[in-house]
Amino acid sequence: MELNILWFILVGVLFTGFFFLEGFDYGVGMLLPFLGRNDVERRVIINTIGPVWDGNEVWMITAGGAMFAAFPHVYATMFSGFYMALFLLLIALIVRGVAFEFRSKDDSPVWRSTWDWLIFFGSAVPALLWGVAVTNLIKGVPINEKMIYVGTFFDLLNPYTIVGGLAFLLVFLFHGALFITLKVEGEMIDRARAFALKAGAAAAVVFLTCVGLTYTNTDLFKSALGGIALWGAVVAFVAGYGLTWVKKYGWGFAMSGLAIALTTIGFFAGLFPRLMVSSLNPAWSLTVYNASSTPYTLKIMTIAALILVPIVLAYQAWTYWVFRKRVTAKNLEY
Amino acid sequence: MDEILLARWQFGITTVYHFLFVPLTLGLSIMVAIMETMYVRTDNELYKRMTKFWGKLFLLNFSMGVVTGIVQEFHFGMNWSEYARFMGDIFGAPLAMEALTAFFLESTFIGLWIFGWDRLSKKLHAACIWIVAFASNLSAFWILAANSFMQNPVGYALNNGRAEMVDFFALITNPYVANQFPHTVLSGVVTAGIFVLAISAYHLIRGTHLEVFRTSFKMGLVWSIIGLFALMGSGHLQTQFIAKNQPMKLAATEALWESADPAPFALAAVIDEKNQTNTFELGVPGALTFLAHDSFKGEVKGIKELQAAAVAKYGPGNYVPDVKALFWSFRVMVIAGMVMMGITLLCALLWYKGKLEAYPIALKAMLFSLPLPYIANSTGWFVTEGGRQPWIVVGLQKVAQAASPNVTAGEIWISLIGFTVVYGVLAIAAGYLAVKFIKQGPVDTKPSIPAATAAKGATLWN
Numbered sequence: 001m002e003l004n005i006l007w008f009i010l011v012g013v014l015f016t017g018f019f020f021l022e023g024f025d026y027g028v029g030m031l032l033p034f035l036g037r038n039d040v041e042r043r044v045i046i047n048t049i050g051p052v053w054d055g056n057e058v059w060m061i062t063a064g065g066a067m068f069a070a071f072p073h074v075y076a077t078m079f080s081g082f083y084m085a086l087f088l089l090l091i092a093l094i095v096r097g098v099a100f101e102f103r104s105k106d107d108s109p110v111w112r113s114t115w116d117w118l119i120f121f122g123s124a125v126p127a128l129l130w131g132v133a134v135t136n137l138i139k140g141v142p143i144n145e146k147m148i149y150v151g152t153f154f155d156l157l158n159p160y161t162i163v164g165g166l167a168f169l170l171v172f173l174f175h176g177a178l179f180i181t182l183k184v185e186g187e188m189i190d191r192a193r194a195f196a197l198k199a200g201a202a203a204a205v206v207f208l209t210c211v212g213l214t215y216t217n218t219d220l221f222k223s224a225l226g227g228i229a230l231w232g233a234v235v236a237f238v239a240g241y242g243l244t245w246v247k248k249y250g251w252g253f254a255m256s257g258l259a260i261a262l263t264t265i266g267f268f269a270g271l272f273p274r275l276m277v278s279s280l281n282p283a284w285s286l287t288v289y290n291a292s293s294t295p296y297t298l299k300i301m302t303i304a305a306l307i308l309v310p311i312v313l314a315y316q317a318w319t320y321w322v323f324r325k326r327v328t329a330k331n332l333e334y
Numbered sequence: 335m336d337e338i339l340l341a342r343w344q345f346g347i348t349t350v351y352h353f354l355f356v357p358l359t360l361g362l363s364i365m366v367a368i369m370e371t372m373y374v375r376t377d378n379e380l381y382k383r384m385t386k387f388w389g390k391l392f393l394l395n396f397s398m399g400v401v402t403g404i405v406q407e408f409h410f411g412m413n414w415s416e417y418a419r420f421m422g423d424i425f426g427a428p429l430a431m432e433a434l435t436a437f438f439l440e441s442t443f444i445g446l447w448i449f450g451w452d453r454l455s456k457k458l459h460a461a462c463i464w465i466v467a468f469a470s471n472l473s474a475f476w477i478l479a480a481n482s483f484m485q486n487p488v489g490y491a492l493n494n495g496r497a498e499m500v501d502f503f504a505l506i507t508n509p510y511v512a513n514q515f516p517h518t519v520l521s522g523v524v525t526a527g528i529f530v531l532a533i534s535a536y537h538l539i540r541g542t543h544l545e546v547f548r549t550s551f552k553m554g555l556v557w558s559i560i561g562l563f564a565l566m567g568s569g570h571l572q573t574q575f576i577a578k579n580q581p582m583k584l585a586a587t588e589a590l591w592e593s594a595d596p597a598p599f600a601l602a603a604v605i606d607e608k609n610q611t612n613t614f615e616l617g618v619p620g621a622l623t624f625l626a627h628d629s630f631k632g633e634v635k636g637i638k639e640l641q642a643a644a645v646a647k648y649g650p651g652n653y654v655p656d657v658k659a660l661f662w663s664f665r666v667m668v669i670a671g672m673v674m675m676g677i678t679l680l681c682a683l684l685w686y687k688g689k690l691e692a693y694p695i696a697l698k699a700m701l702f703s704l705p706l707p708y709i710a711n712s713t714g715w716f717v718t719e720g721g722r723q724p725w726i727v728v729g730l731q732k733v734a735q736a737a738s739p740n741v742t743a744g745e746i747w748i749s750l751i752g753f754t755v756v757y758g759v760l761a762i763a764a765g766y767l768a769v770k771f772i773k774q775g776p777v778d779t780k781p782s783i784p785a786a787t788a789a790k791g792a793t794l795w796n
Contacts, residue, residue, distance in 0.1 A: 047449070050445070051445035051446060051448065051449040051450070052442075053445075054442075054444060054445055055438065055441045055442035055445060058437045058438050061433050062433040062434060064407055065433040066430050066433075067426075068411070068422055068429055069422070069427045072421075072422020072423060073422070075410075075411045075426070076416070076419045078411065079411025080412055080413075080741055081740065083738075084745060084749075086408055086412055090404060090405050091753075093401065094404065095760075097401035098763070100397075106767065106770070147419075149740055293427075294423050294493075296500065297423050297424070297426075297498075300502045301427055304430075308434040308435060315443075316438070316442055319446055322446065322454065333451065333452075
């Protein structure tokens, strides 16, 4: 296989891993102030992702790094073009990251509740922004013949991309609530389920709207794989909702994760061989060929990725195994 | 202000801020790993208390380093997209390698270390912090390898209007990184050493938690003295390399306008950049030549000659960095290092004679030397990065050509102010927690949270 295509797949894999893993992290973060009725419960909720959120976030960092290494023009065009959106994303991630570390280090209720709300915003803003970003990538943004984004921040916001942002946010909320049902004990499970059912109902509506708008706003469905994956995601999501209804949380979580993965796969399949679509002229789109690094660099990076990604997967999986037990109010670390 | 200047300010502020936390992570991770290893080997609770106390401060610092580091990876595309296009084929690879080899390890195993005290065996738990220490220092290698290309481009060819990688091995064996990496890691060692010494001194002065802080102080002394000597040695080697490799950086750092053989080392100077001369200079004859060549004979090229040579090679333009700022930054760094060395050796001598705690003045000096490594780290990087101006990649691309063409001054202002305000608030919060933890000392912080109803007024961390 051509290395350019392999790297397109690898970047897709990294984003799939990122959205699957950070999806429930963001969801848990957004649920924190609502589901946690007292301090112990809130700490329990944080500790469901405490040992793993940082490792999950590195999936995003690596996706960014891989894009820089394999498709430097995409990195340059997207990061300079989505400037204000990324600025907001960075602020959110900075605040969220320290909030996990800081919030329990002082016992003042004001201190703790401030950081809890910062975790909420630090999770909701990235979830929303990634949805906006992904839908913009496939819809197309004003990119000129020199690969330079010539729009403004507000060009990124339109009904379709805002629905895309909300869809990501609500699906992640559902995914996160299901993750909590797997990681806590007692009646908190039922409350998490109630949340999942509410968020899931809203997510179903918005997600379906998003898929519909994707049909009218983009050419994603011209790709057979893109169409199948996206409809598959809808089916998986509905299945996840049903399974949650009948309290099969493990399978429900697997289905919400599958829905997220298939959505990501669908979007990437719809994009191929493009990485960013130009709304000004299809010929100005960034593709795996005109935006890529040299074959030499791709070869070096391929060797590194093929060796390292399985190792990373192995030790991250081991971490989930170590922390497989449900988090209880007893012996809380923080 | 124009976009370039704003973008430079933003990069400068966020990078210097990020690098306030990085060196301590590099050095303290290893120290905490050693402490925990001693606990595993001896089963002495003292070492566990040390591990927990310093580990708590380490985590505070680590989290600040991690979150401010994310910004760094995004910057190159946000503010410097032309740089990313021109350099991406080379620069992206070490960044991706950093994420794949180091960030994943560090972030995964720090989680295991924080939450794994009761879930992992003692040995496995200690191994986790060793892995974090290894990964942090490995990540320093990758980013410095990338930075070294900007200082001394190797293993590339200019094709298709961009720099393309032709030899990955040359990139990671760049002689520049062979000098820069040890100097950076050792600055981390010293930062951690002085940090441990200063905080231990605080408790020794007050006579609190003596067992823990006597042992910590002893460890800090050994660590800092080895670190300081090695740091100065590596700095010397690096300067000699720069004398050959980046003569303009050396000449500007020394405010040496005219080539000289032998060249003096200026201890202080009144610099007139406009007229390209020093109106006053206090120098040691021949010393610069000796530092650069290990001999009292040999020419050191001056700024004027190097400027003329650069114009001949690259065309018209100003190739002289900010001489005054470089000259004084370098001296501040060296003086900070010497003061650290003096105070540390003095404390070591008093310790050896068993009189340390009888001289609170020495302990106070140690306590107040806490800012010194931070000052030295910042000024040192200023010399490194300021000294390559006007280039972003020496000889290949100028800073002025590297900025994003589509990002407006208004956008940079918003992000510049936004980052600065958020960083300021976080510094206050982190500082508040650090001071609280330090004052508390190694109290047994058994993680038991009272219910929220009972939490009001109750202390959690004791």
